[in-house]
Amino acid sequence: MPRLVDLPGYRRFWVASTVSIFGAHVTTVALQIFVVVALHATAFELGLMNAARWLPYLLFGLVAGVLVDRCRRKPILVGTDFGRAALVCVIPLLYVAELLTMPALIAYVMVFGLLSLLFDAANQSFLPRLVPRKLLIPANARLEQSDSVAQTAGPLLAGALIQVVGAPVAMLVDAASYLVSGVLLASISVTERAQPASRRDLRAEVREGLSWIYRHRTLAPMAVTSHAWFLFHSMLGTVFVAYALDARELDLGAFWLGAAYACGGVGAFLGGALAGWAGRRFDAGPTVIAAHALMAPAWALMPLAVPGLAVFVMVALSQFLFWVAMGVTGPNELGYRQSVTPDGLQGRMNTTIRSLNRAAVVVGAPLGGFLAVATGYRTALWIGVAGFVLVALAMAVSPFRHARYADAVDPGPEPDFTVGV
The missing domain is CATH 1.20.1250.20 (MFS general substrate transporter like domains)
Structure with a gap:
C-alpha cells in the first residue's frame, strides 16, 4: 500500500x-x-x-x-x-x-x-x-x-x-x-472516462441518486442525522456570536472571541491528526458516533459559562473540544460515504447530502436567532445542545452503528496511483 x-x-x-x-x-x-x-x-x-x-x-x-x-x-x-x-x-x-x-x-x-x-x-x-x-x-x-x-x-x-x-x-x-x-x-x-451519452430522463437519474442514499442501510441514517446536525449547528452558531459579544452576557470582546476561534482551529488540526488512527482502530460507525457524542458536552460549556476571569477559558475549551470532534468525524464520514458509493453515483451522493445540509442551515440559522430573541440566549443554546444529544442517540441506535469500512464497494482493479505526472 x-x-x-x-x-x-x-x-x-x-x-x-x-x-x-x-x-x-x-x-x-x-x-x-x-x-x-x-x-x-x-x-x-x-x-x-x-x-x-x-x-x-x-x-x-x-x-x-x-x-x-x-x-x-x-x-x-x-x-x-x-x-x-x-x-x-x-x-x-x-x-x-x-x-x-x-x-x-x-x-x-x-x-x-x-x-x-x-x-x-x-x-x-x-x-x-x-x-x-x-x-x-x-x-x-x-x-x-x-x-x-x-x-x-x-x-x-x-x-x-x-x-x-x-x-x-x-x-x-x-x-x-x-x-x-x-x-x-x-x-x-488521472484516468477518467466520461459516461456514455445518456438518454435517460434527468429526473430518473436524480431519483436514482436519492434512492441510493435514502434506501441504503447505513448511508440513509447517516444522511438524515447529518441534515439534523446541520440544523442544530447553524442554530448554535447563530446564537453563539451574539451571546459571546453581548455586554449583558459574556462580554467576551472581538479579540478574545477571535482567540477562542483560534483554539477551535487547533482542535480541528489535532482531530484531523487522530482521524485516521480512530477510523482504523474503531471503524467507521463507532468512531463517528463517539465524536458526535463529544459535541454536546463541548457546547454545553457555553450556557454554563458566566462572566468573569474564567469565561474565556470555558469558551475556548468548548471550541477546542468541539473542533477536535469535528476533525475526527469529518474525514471518517466522508471517507465512508466515498468508499461505499459506486463511482457512477459519487456526484449525486455528494451533492444531494451537501445540498440538503445547506437547506438545513437556511432554516436553522434564522430559527436560532428567533429562539434567542423569544427565549433568551442560554435557552436557545440548551435547545441546540439537546439537538446534538438527539443526533448522537439516533446514530447510536440506527444501523449506522454497524457501519464498517469493509462495506466498501468493489471498485475493480485500481490503477497505479504512484505513476508520475
Whole structure:
C-alpha cells in the first residue's frame, strides 16, 4: 500500500485545495467588510448576500450531481477554478468604475455560488480517483487539517491585507489562489472516462441518486442525522456570536472571541491528526458516533459559562473540544460515504447530502436567532445542545452503528496511483 506522499496526483490535489481554501477565507472576510464599509449595506442586505451564496445549492444541487456523474470531473474542477478566478477580479473592476451596487453584488455572489457548487460536487467525487480506497480517511484528514489551519490563519491574513491594501485589492489574493489551484489540478494525470451519452430522463437519474442514499442501510441514517446536525449547528452558531459579544452576557470582546476561534482551529488540526488512527482502530460507525457524542458536552460549556476571569477559558475549551470532534468525524464520514458509493453515483451522493445540509442551515440559522430573541440566549443554546444529544442517540441506535469500512464497494482493479505526472 503506497503512502499519501508517494501519490503525485494527491500531492498536487492537496496543495491546490490548501491554496484555494486560504484564498477563500481571505475573500470571505474582505467581502463582508467591503460591503459594509464601501457600499454601506444594511444588516438585511448583508443577510441577502450571504443567503445568495447558498441558494444555488438548494436550487441546482441535485442536477449538479447528475452532471458530475455524467462527465469527467477534472475538467469541471479546472474550469470552475478558472471561472471563479475571473469572477473575483470583476468586483474590484466594477468598484473602480463606480458600477458596483448591492443588487449587482448579490447576483455576482449567486453566480459564484453556482460555480462553487459544481466545484464542490466534482471535488469530493474526484478524490477516490487519486488515492486507493484504504487511504481515503487519511487523505480527507489532510484536507480537513488544511481547512482548520485556514480557518485560523485566513482571517488574520485577510485583516492584515485589508489594513495594508484595502478590501477590494485583498480579494485579488483569492483570484490568484483559484488560478494556482486550477493550474495544479490541470497538471494531474488521472484516468477518467466520461459516461456514455445518456438518454435517460434527468429526473430518473436524480431519483436514482436519492434512492441510493435514502434506501441504503447505513448511508440513509447517516444522511438524515447529518441534515439534523446541520440544523442544530447553524442554530448554535447563530446564537453563539451574539451571546459571546453581548455586554449583558459574556462580554467576551472581538479579540478574545477571535482567540477562542483560534483554539477551535487547533482542535480541528489535532482531530484531523487522530482521524485516521480512530477510523482504523474503531471503524467507521463507532468512531463517528463517539465524536458526535463529544459535541454536546463541548457546547454545553457555553450556557454554563458566566462572566468573569474564567469565561474565556470555558469558551475556548468548548471550541477546542468541539473542533477536535469535528476533525475526527469529518474525514471518517466522508471517507465512508466515498468508499461505499459506486463511482457512477459519487456526484449525486455528494451533492444531494451537501445540498440538503445547506437547506438545513437556511432554516436553522434564522430559527436560532428567533429562539434567542423569544427565549433568551442560554435557552436557545440548551435547545441546540439537546439537538446534538438527539443526533448522537439516533446514530447510536440506527444501523449506522454497524457501519464498517469493509462495506466498501468493489471498485475493480485500481490503477497505479504512484505513476508520475
